[in-house]
Amino acid sequence: MIYIVEDLINGILMGSIYGLTALGLTIIFGVLKVINFAHGSLLMVGMYVAYWAVSLSGLHPYLTLLLVVPVMYLFGYYLQDIVIKPIFKAERDVREPITVIIVTTGVWYILDNLTLLIFGPQYRSIQDNPLRGKMLEIGEMMISVPKLWGFFAAIITAGSVYWFLQKTRTGRAIRATSLDRDAASLMGIKQYRVYNIAFGIGTATAGIAGVTLVPFYNVFPTVGVLFDIKGFIIVVLGGLGSIGGAILGGIIIGVIESVGPQFMTATWTEAIVYGLFLLVLFAKPSGLFGVKYEW
């Protein structure tokens, strides 16, 4: 019995981190209506920035957030502005610009391989950081401390973004644009600036996710690919555009991955995750918490 509880806890913690990685994806999709295939690469960039920040300064990993968040925000903002905006302008009348998907895939290839070229293929991890390998022992159960930190980071980030979208002017502008971009721009909201901001926020959350992973995970050029597909599955599960849905979707996946192997080999849990994904797509495509989009 205690095993299930221990696994459940690990699943929830790891799952919340998955949700955090997918948060940016759902924001970008909700607002821009595009699937950002470069999201895994953005996560990878966030991890490298965090890694170098910690290695060079010796700071506590979470302190590097002060650097990572603004850097990633600006990176995302300008990526959208320079690379993706022109396509939006070209496909003004298409309901959903499919070409953006291709561009983001191109960005993914470029980012991953540029990193390989510049930094090499080695697996890096931070050796002496205060979070490494620490476990919390409650009775017979062991809980990973860095994952616990990640859990709180995920909840706080999700909460902050939600508050931002609900309570601030910019947030409301973003929500208006995501509901109906033409109407919103008629009301004086600068559509493309909103897109830039949304992309910046999405990328910044990827940066935060990177910081949570760096204490216990390896950093290498193709690390983003592992989280990419998972991110899409989580976002569909939770509902594209729903922040709570992303975190919850992540937790569901995390729990399946943690509890599942007790009953079958780890390789089959992969298949189950895909199966669940397909089930949700067919039964309730808008996801658990998503709003039904008329598009």
Added chain:
Amino acid sequence: MTRQKLQISSLVLVGIITFGLPVVLRSPTYLHILILLYLYAYLTTSWNLVGGFAGVLPLGHAAFVGIGAYTSTILYLQYGISPWLGMIVGGVLAAIVGIIIGLPTFKMRGAYFALATIAFGEGIRVMVENIDYLGPFNLNGPRGLQIPPLNVGLTNLMFTNKEPYYYIILVMLVAVLALTYSISRSKLGYYLNAGGEEPEAAMSLGVNVARCKLIAMAMSSFLTALAGTFYAQFTLFIHPKSVISLDLSFEIAFIALIGGRGSIAGPVLGALLLRPVGDFSRIYFGATLPGLHLIIFGTVLVLVMIFQPRGLQEPLTRVYHKLLDRLIPVPAGTE
């Protein structure tokens, strides 16, 4: 000479050149590159039936390649059935799977459809990787299946040199292009086109959009599976990561998109441009600057989409027509 005559004769000229190429070009490496080029052109043209005509973005077509490859290979290795027959069986199987996938997914729009096809593609790959035996059939999981190069000959679709492969894939490509052309001129083609652009309007006119899309999907998956068999017989080794990979699905879709989906020449043009770029950058840069060829590929993707989102066939067709105008000026008052 009329315009039409010029167009037809230039087409014939291209045909003669491509069919005659192996006589002049003796190097097996270049033949190999061309064979793969035609294969990709074939794959993207088949993809185009769904991705271009039906207006959706399927990103899981590698699954059909895999179905074709595995079906014919298993039938050949375990039962000695000729790959030609195995090809047809694989195609039918793929068509069935295609319809099963299409039924629920065509109801979804754009992004969801794309994600669903990704999930199907990956799901099938994960299953094949985990299963060693499906009933009496040996899939051999991740270790893959190797076809021993014995019993060479036409019946077994296995040859020691490249020329026969070249002609087979060339014929397949021409056939699929002709098929695409005739469909685009048929009722099915118009229905698909209408259904892609404005489904509600089309349905109100009595077009059974869903059925048309399923027909397109079935054809597309059938044809794609045939290529899978060809690939298996050409490389003589298949395993899940090479035939059912996400990379392959993406590459097929992107070549079509860059060339210009929805058009007939688009996918072929896309293959003509991107395959050599990928191959040559790997050959020249792969050893010194690893990953550079992928950076180049990615950059091409980004640039083409920014400047020519409808695909390269648009500007190229314009140039072609301009050329025709120069050669055969349209006299005032006629045509």
Added chain:
Amino acid sequence: MKGRKISQNVFRGILVAICVCSLIFFAGTPSLAGPEVVKIGNIIPLSGPSASVGQQGKQVREMAVEEINAAGGIKSLGGAKLEMLYADSESKPEKGVAEAERFINTEGVHVLTGCWNSAVTYPTTAVAERYGIPFVVPVSVADKITEQGFKTVFRIAAKDSWWTRDQFAFLEDMEKEFNTKVKRLAFVYENGDWGKGFAGQWKELAKKGGYEVVLDEPYPSTATDLSPVVQKIKRARPDVLMLVSNAADAILLTNTLAEYKVKLKAIIASGGGHADPSFLEASGKNARYIFDIVEWETDVNKPGAKEANAKYKAKYGQNLTGEAVDAYLAMYVLKDALERAGSVDPAKIREALAATNLRGGPGMIVGYPAVEFDKTGQNKHAALVMVQINDIGKGIERITVWPKEARRAGYTPVFPMPEN
């Protein structure tokens, strides 16, 4: 008049004679200048998941070829130098096959080497066989590579069935030496060609040795979280854990095992990811006491080994690994064969390779005495050593412990693992 005509004729006659002689001379004797280079095509993963080991393979080949060329190249070919061509397989079989075709047909290589990933080597050797080009396989271990009945394949490393056999032999020796009984085994392995191959053999060997297999767990090498697998290991309470992992998952597993304080008598790894230098760097202290089976280790008691390692380390910043040494040796095996063949004709090179009996020279820094290929192209003498990762005062390092003759002087392996 007559005199002039005669001298003209004589003159013409001499001219013709000179021409005929030169023709015979040039046509009859083989080119004295000899070929200037021997072209060697190397197909290795330079990008993709095995890029790290692929790069090492390239670096060590360069080092060997530099030495060979500086020492005068291939003397029987008039001092011909070795020219190395590299192609990136991206760890994909179809790319390996395509590059092999290109190397053979366009570049005109005389020999091929590669491809590290067994899945790539397997079909690529078929291409070489079709064209009759000799193919030297330094590292790929899958049994079937030398079991295809090909005449042109020559493998330096031991087959994987020898690896698994030695892993179990080692275990039995350890049990005897330290008087510790081992009953429960856990097999955890990457879900690919390599892992599954090993696991299949382990299960057989376990049955023969009378061990109880308490866990048989394949896992996806690209998993983002391996704590569920570690939990399963912990709960199965095995005595010994046997692993087959690539670098990223090896690191993740090792760190997670340490985090969850899993108590085991021993961990036996299978090279590959565990032998990658990145592994030691990234797992640090957590890797202590792990046993790993490899072809070679830096402290092997062979002349030239230390010097070669120091040279490589000075140049590239890392120690040599067993796989790198295989590639290094492969270059010297090629040199030796080329010297004996005295020709760049692939058929002659192949024959020379088949007759190899290399017992000395700068390449033989491996632990075993000779390189000799049997009828299937397998190096009969290829042997393995078991190392233990430990810190005996000079930082974390890999120490050869088995076979006993190869054990580093003054070191006693730690078995079972202490309870810390």
